[in-house]
Structures are given as C-alpha cells and as structure tokens.
Amino acid sequence: MAICQNYRLRWSDVDANGHVRHAVYAELGAEIRLGWLKDLGFDWSRFASMGFGPVLLREEVDYLKELEFGAEVTIDLEALGLSPEGGRWKLRHTLRRTSGEDAARIVVTGGWLDHVRRRLVLPPEALNTLLHAAPRAADYAELPPLRR
Numbered sequence: 409m410a411i412c413q414n415y416r417l418r419w420s421d422v423d424a425n426g427h428v429r430h431a432v433y434a435e436l437g438a439e440i441r442l443g444w445l446k447d448l449g450f451d452w453s454r455f456a457s458m459g460f461g462p463v464l465l466r467e468e469v470d471y472l473k474e475l476e477f478g479a480e481v482t483i484d485l486e487a488l489g490l491s492p493e494g495g496r497w498k499l500r501h502t503l504r505r506t507s508g509e510d511a512a513r514i515v516v517t518g519g520w521l522d523h524v525r526r527r528l529v530l531p532p533e534a535l536n537t538l539l540h541a542a543p544r545a546a547d548y549a550e551l552p553p554l555r556r
Contacts, residue, residue, distance in 0.1 A: 410484035410485060410486040410502075410545075411444055411484060411485040411543060412483070413484075415436060415482075415483065416479070417476070417477055417479045421477065422476065422477045426476055427474055427475065428474075433503065433512055434469070434514065436481075436503065436514075437514045437516060440501060441501075441516070444542075459522060460531075461520070461521060462520060462521070463520070463528075464516050464517070466515075467516045468514070468516075470513045472510050472512055472513065473505065473509055473512075474511075475503070475505070475511050479505065479506075483502070483503050483504075484504075485499055485500075485542075485543070486499065486500055487499055487539075487542040487544050487545060487548060489548060489549050489550060489551040490542075490550065490551060491550070493530050493536060493553055494520075494530065494531045494535065494536030495519055495520065495554030496517070496519050496553075497518055497519070498516070499515070499542075500514065500515050500545055501513070502514075
C-alpha cells in the first residue's frame, strides 16, 4: 500500500486561470518524498552531516484532471523501481481528488548526490534497506546498478 498525505490547495497554488500552477505538482511530490525520508530517520540535517542527499535526474508529470483553489487532494508515494544497491530509484506520486479520481501522476527518477564530489554515490546500507522496504507499485521493475 502506498504512503499517502492529504493537502488542501491554497490561493498561492493557483494561476490567473484559477488552476493549480504546474510547479505546485512538483512541490507536492518533493514534500511527500522528503517527509517520507525524514520519517525514516533521514532528515535534511542528517543528509548534510553525511555529505550527500537526494537528487532528481528526471521528472515527468501527466495532468489528468483540473485542480482548483481550495480542492482537497491526496498524494501518494510508491516505488516504481530501485537498483539493488539503492544508488538509483524511481518513484511515482498520484494526486487524487476526494472523489478518488486521479488528477495527476508524477514520476521521478533520482539518485544520491555527494555534496563535495558532485557525483552520484551509493547510500549507506541502512538507507538502502529502508528504500527496499518502500511500498512497491504493481508495475515495479528493478533498475540497473549505479555505474561508478
């Protein structure tokens, strides 16, 4: 089962047409991902002290239904794929209206960026274990290992 959070869309989330701005979808995806990592014990200060953190390599959004100011939505997180050593990951977020109707899907592919070397690195084993315990999508597929 996917990890879920509820949000009420704010006035600052909409554009001049009264529709949710495109950047808000990405921001909501980041909120649930970073909140999930924090709940696992990997908050921003821990990443900073370890010298690495999550980085997106690709982000795709499919807009399915309009969302407007004041709408209540649920956004979820499920793993679409992980590399065996956890160096690469692919997550999907689905935004749903209270009616249960899908409003958008966000797919992100990422890895772990070393803050000094500015290169992708492998996560510590503790984080890799937590990543592999994430809820998996029905269409989950293992990703190839990180090339270093």
